[in-house]
Amino acid sequence: MTTDASTPSIRAGSAGYVDSEVGRLRTVMLHRPGAELSRLTPRNNDRLLFDGVPWVSRAQDEHDAFAEALRTRGVTVHYLTDLLTEALESPDARKLTIAEVLTDPQLGTDLGDIVGAHLETLSPAELTSALITGISRTELADGAGLAFALMADQDFVVPPLPNVLFTRDSSVWVRDRVAVTSMTMPARHRESTLTHAIWSHHPEYAGTEHLYNDDLEPLEGGDVLLLGPGVVAIGVGERTAPAGAERLSRNMFEAGLAHTVLVVPIAQDRATMHLDTVCTMVDVDAMIIYPNVADTLTAFTVTAPDGAQTQLRVSRREPFLPAAAAALGIEKMRTISTGLDPVTAEREQWDDGNNTLCIAPRVAVAYERNLVTNAALERAGIEVIRIAGSELGSGRGGPRCMSCPIKRDPG
Structure with missing residues (x-):
């Protein structure tokens, strides 16, 4: 697009632009x-x-x-789910999102290692689902460790959003x-x-x-x-x-x-x-x-x-x-x-x-x-x-x- 003094300059290649609440x-x-x-x-x-x-x-x-x-x-x-699934084709995006899950202090070391390994096996679409829908204790088939043992069945290993x-x-x-x-x-x-x-x-x-x-x-x-x-x-x-x-x-x-x-x-x-x-x-x-x-x-x-x-x-x-x-x-x-x-x-x-x-x-x-x-x-x-x-x-x-x-x- 062309710009003049009344039109804000948009960075070349920008996929987004918002400068007000009411522009079309x-x-x-x-x-x-x-x-x-x-x-x-x-x-x-x-x-x-x-x-x-x-x-x-x-x-x-x-x-x-x-x-x-x-x-x-x-x-x-x-x-959002479509954009996230496409983004998770990137190894860096997968690393970023899985690492955030593992910051949850309720997991501890043993369960955290198991959850991280499980998430690594998922396809981009499956990982998107797990990150948003969450994972309950009963859905983690290979769960182990003290934190896992003390969880009730309805508790979340990965909370939903x-x-x-x-x-x-x-x-x-x-x-x-x-x-x-x-x-x-x-x-x-x-x-x-x-x-x-x-x-x-x-x-x-x-x-x-x-x-x-x-x-x-x-x-x-x-x-x-x-x-x-x-x-x-x-x-x-x-x-x-x-x-x-x-x-x-x-x-x-x-x-x-x-x-x-x-x-x-x-x-x-x-x-x-x-x-x-x-x-x-x-x-x-x-x-x-x-x-x-x-x-x-x-x-x-x-x-x-x-x-x-x-x-x-x-x-x-x-x-x-x-x-x-x-x-x-x-x-x-x-x-x-x-x-x-x-x-x-x-x-x-x-x-x-x-x-x-x-x-x-x-x-x-x-x-x-x-x-x-x-x-x-x-x-x-x-x-x-x-x-x-x-x-x-x-x-x-x-x-x-x-x-x-x-x-x-x-x-």
Whole structure:
């Protein structure tokens, strides 16, 4: 493509490019829920970060409809399992992913040696399945050692990854580079290893430069919003640490990918675990935001070091929406007012009413169950593509959480 002063330069050969939340979506990575959800029980769902035990076949039907809704709008859908299987043809990718499994302290030396040897025998497709679905004690035929002997039959030698459904969290594209995130919860650590393997070793993406890696300070993709070209908001709270926001900011400034970062403190609470559970962009100058926090959400504006200084420049705390408008160079950030009373607002926020996926300016995918929020979006001129999510939402994630944009039209 040709570039001019108004078009950001894309590195030659880049397979991905994302500089906003609303540029027309061209390519996305999803994960169709599979047998890993069947591993959830009332005994383990809390530890595996689900609020219930989903009906797996219905979750798959809902996800298939989500993917088809994207395809009908011209979006190319890649599945994480397909990309990972292709990446695992690389010996380096196999070594990386198997090594991560063996860092689990519950294995010990004897069982760890057995698990590692077992994983080495698997084909790329079989290894993909084991890494995501997990391996129970009863499924490891040659298990031995003290750790193995003391496990119950239903315990996992390799825990499953039910949250891999939420592909937004483990990696984020910023223009033509990717940030592989560092997940906070132990139940999700391996997810970032899988995306690291994909973006480092898949034939189509192997040349991608990394902005962040999974061995750094806690940082999750649901907390990273690309408000517009050069302007990024990062939530800090339950899942992303201030040090993670600082390092990503510095890396983006040094790479020339951003001129302003807004660091937004959010409540350390399950219902507001990520910034995108509170607000998402639905147009170049508009966002849907949880009304119970709209007037109290604040931000620190962060910019690159000045002159001989090495420290990032950090402003005083100020209201988030005016700070976002100033960073974007617009008069005002429009917010979609739902007119909800506090109780209804809390219910729809819990059901990811504010977690929309924009596939073009003023076109957003949303869960159908959030009736009042969706009606407000439509009154504001936003086309809403409704999808079912009664089972998909049991892990507390909406359409944005379930999607990792790889390529959008430049903003």
